Amino acid sequence: MIKNILLASVLISAPVAAQETGFAPDAALPQDRIVPDSRAEVQLSFAPIVRDVTPAVVNVYSRRVVQNQHPFANDPVFSRMFRSQPQEQNSLGSGVIVDPSGVIVTNNHVVANATELRVVLADRREYEAEILLTDEATDLAVLRVNTDEPLPVLNYDMSGDIEVGDLVLAIGNPFGVGQTVTSGIVSALARTDVGRSDFGSFIQTDAAINPGNSGGALVDMDGELVGVNTMIFSRSGGSNGIGFAIPVEMVRRVVDTALGEGELIRPWLGARLQPVDNDLAQALGLDRPRGALVGEIYPDAAADDAGLQQGDVILAIDGRDINDESGARFRMATRAAGDAARFTVLRDNREVEVDVNVEAAPGNSDPLPFQPEGRNPFNGAGLVEMSPAFNERVGLDPFLDGVIVSGATRRSIAARFGFRPGDLVVEVMGQPVRDMDDFADLLSRHDGERVWPVVVERRGRRYETALQLY
Incomplete structure (x- = not known):
């Protein structure tokens, strides 16, 4: 019993002894964060911080007009009696002043479709607000209020040293x-x-x-x-x-x-990444599961231009650990277009540094549909060549390519044959369709023919048919 007490006293006094002798076995451990160890420390208050920061946090009130759809509005008998009526909706949220000139950041879903925005400061001053930018992908929006005097702001903490438990x-x-x-x-x-x-x-x-x-x-x-x-x-x-x-x-x-x-760039790495689990870590010779494995590279995209290779394991971007594709997308998105992000990559059992330029996904995100003419089964349809930019906008796999149906005019030949938005044209007349040039060339060469063998992929299922024109 006495031996245990003595041992406990030695363990408790060890940090003091280490400081006195200069021996510091725990010197590598962070020492700037401590748990309260007295009643006085537990009773400390957040009030000084609150007094400083709350003036820069505002209330955001938004008003929007929506159509109140009556249950009988589409009924052929009662539609004239029950029409859709506009209705005002009010919602509330919060915002943060980040520039003394009156720039405020809030969530996109707070201001989406708003017809009127009002900002109320902590001291009850009210301002009409205008939208400078909204971005659904990040769920952020930036507002501005006109003011004759500088407003209180919250400074950014860009140190990057926030830790779990803070x-x-x-x-x-x-x-x-x-x-x-x-x-x-x-x-x-x-x-x-x-x-x-x-x-x-x-x-x-x-x-x-x-x-x-x-x-x-x-x-x-x-x-x-x-x-x-x-x-x-x-x-x-x-x-x-x-x-x-x-x-x-x-x-x-x-x-x-x-x-x-004025325009937020959507950085696209152009690499398909896979989280490293325990089995994959053992196969790669890693000491533990970490990083994201590069499984596929899109030609001429940022990853390809930077020299990333299939089989590389991305460990960190700009010194921040990466464990999946979402994390890599986030780190790239925090940089401006034209910047270079520093990738720490494990390749052939050694770490290398690779600079990857921040670039938008290649292609047109909103291309004009090609509308075929002449005697063919696609007459009346709109068709679009897929690209990473277009695919990301509509929610498709960015690595897919080919020609996709964007729509079909009512009572057209294409509508009669049942083409739907989202149909991927795989083959026409027994020939593969890789891009719009292939597709247009096939239509031109076979214009007027009666039987058209077509292969279409719809929602992951492949359909082969021979369409006959009369």
Whole structure:
């Protein structure tokens, strides 16, 4: 018993002894974050931080007009009696002032389709707001209010040193009750595959976030902005301690775009990535599962131009660990077009550094449909050549190529044969269709023929048929 007490006293006093003798076995461990060890420290207050940051968090009120669809509006008998009526809807959210001239960042879903926007500051001043930029892919929007005096702002925390377990404050207007502050910790970082954002790598927090908090600030203990609150995970509609915030790196990229470039570039790596699981890690000779394996490279895209190779394992981008394709997309999206991101890659059992330029996906995201003429089964249809840019916009695999049906005019030859939007034209007259040039050439050479063998892929199923013209 005495021996155990003595051993305990030695263990407890070991850090002090280490400092006195100069021997520091734990010197590599971070020493700047400590747990409160006294009643006085537990009773410390967040009030000084709150006083500094809350003036820069605003309430955002939006008004939109929607068509109230009556259940009988489409009925052939009662449609004249029950017509769709416009109805006003009001919604609320929060926002963060990031520039003293009156620039405010909030969520895109807070202001989507709004016909009127009003911003109320913490001191109850009200302003009409205009939209500078909205971006559905990141779920961010940038607003501006006209003011004759500089407004209080929240500074960005671009240090990148936020860690799981750090204390944070969430500030917003939950349920419209007024500005509210809640506290919690960072529960997780780089959460992907959640929410509405295409470039998501969210900060997860257990600070209470509720409807109305969207667009509000997530701040650290230095009173700086680390994220914009965007959504909660809830089955009841209230806070269950699982909230998500868009990291400040993406917030600043969107704001800088709104104030400068005006167009937010969708960076596209041009590589298909696969998370490294335990079995794959063993096969690759890794000490543990980490990184993302390059499985396929798109020709002449950013990855190909930079020299990335199939079989490379991307470990980090700009010094930040990468574990899946969503994480890589996020890191690329935080950079401006023309910048170069530094990739740390494992190749042939050694780490190499590769600079990858930030480029948009190749191709036209909104091409004009080609409309065939003449005597052929596609007369009356609109057809589009697929590209990574177009495919990403419509939600298709960016690596797919070929010609796809975008629509068909009513009572046209194409509509009569049953062509639908999304049909992929695989073969015509026994010849493969790789691009629009192939397709147009086949139609020209066989114009007027009566029987047209066609192969179409629809929702993953292949259909072969011989279409006859009369």
